[in-house]
Amino acid sequence: MTRGQKIPTGRSWRDLPPGPPSRFVPAPVAEPAPTTAVGHKTNPWPFVVGAAGIVAVGFLVGLVLPRDADAEPTGTTLSLPDVIVPPAPTTLPTNPLPPDLEEPFVDELFTVPNPPAGFTVEFNYTQSSSDHVEQTAVLTDQTIHVKISALVTAADPELPAGDPVQVRGQSGVVDATTEGRYALSWVEPGKILFTIDAPEAIPVEELVRLAESLEVT
């Protein structure tokens, strides 16, 4: 926004959020103001051309059509066409999608209903085959990236090696993945292998809190 663009008005202390944001929240970009300010000059030519068009149509309707009507023989009866409604289809419409297109994967494995304040969440779904489905969610701050992935395969999922930890009432493990990052893994009852990959700066308890806040569907 720039000077002259209004901020929302009529607010009070009741509209304050419960806590401060953890990152700067930019103001939404406003639509440009309509150009109907006092003293603004409008180009008249479109109106002139439009008015001329209306006059021309009026001329045709007023002069040419009545002359054609006079040419009709008197005493004839005009009638409406017999069929004005197309006949109902006898078969149900078929799927317009070509049969060779793969249907999009729509079943969510999990959602993040309460992401940490200031983080944006980006979901991604992949289905490489009918028995291999993966959903990921990446929580991003300016400096922190946390990746949550849920994997469903035909084979029974196996937990990787690591230190045991209790997550969402299930047995899980914590193990280092790459330098400066580690992963928290556990298996949900629907044989879904969950993994949260995060920087080491985030304590394990925070990751467990994040895992507890997930909604597995």
Add this chain to the structure above:
Amino acid sequence: MTEFEDAAELISQAREELHRVVVGQERMLDRILVSLIADGHCLLEGVPGLGKTLTLSTLAKVMGGSFSRIQFTPDLLPSDIVGTRLYRPSAERFDVEPGPILANFVLADEINRAPAKVQSAMLEVMAERQVTISDRTFPAPQPFLVMATQNPIESEGVYPLPEAQRDRFLMRVPVDYPTLDEERKIIERMDLGSNAAETLLGPQAVLELQRSARAVVVPESVREYALGLVQATRHPLEAGLTQLDGLIAFGASPRASIALIRCGRALALVRGRDTVSVQDVYDVAYDVLNHRLILSFDAVADGVGIDDILVEILSRFPARDGWLAAG
């Protein structure tokens, strides 16, 4: 129990005693207690009939100490507040008669009904806690707290408070209507007869609470957040709040930064903690800042209010206080 937990327990008992008379209004009571513990003056603003005067007189009763009430009227004179010199014919000399302002708790009721010359009489005592009459200076008793009420909707017979005096109030607290359940309880109490609050503390206990509040730790990140908020009111462009450019004529003064930290400390103590969090400062920021900003002509012309500006600042200005802490 630690010193801070003891203090929180004491404050909790005082709050319960207040609730024997005042129904609900948790937000207002929080702010009044914070103002008392932070050793600052408090201005309650709300439509008539919400219990502002009752709350403040009950607080004075619960806290003990001397109490005086000044009903501000258009014909009030400065000497009616601070005191005056009186000629004693029997002694053939002038004596100083101190005014009602020299009490521990001063209730300035309907403060905006007195003109500016009377308000000016309050400036010295509110800022420097002393009164000068003729050539003599009298210190205000400790603790000293001015609790004022004003009605924001009337325009007849009222005078807006001068900016210098508004700035001397630590907080300006809006008082809201009670909820349906609270109002039902108010009516039930009215039928049963009025309750009376007992004195729980005394001036010494209040001073002890104020001393404990000063010992609450303020981390660097919290200090930076408070400073950042005040700076954002003065230089919104530098804070990235481009939408506020040209809307604030005068931002908050350094007194606001001091007030944010003092109120943050007091709220942390009310909550039983020995360290201020960003949330504490955030919770008091609206009440500390809302009477310290002066809008530009552009803002007034566009119908933008102080509340719109503060909601914009507080909901967008960031606080870095840990990863999931703010969530």
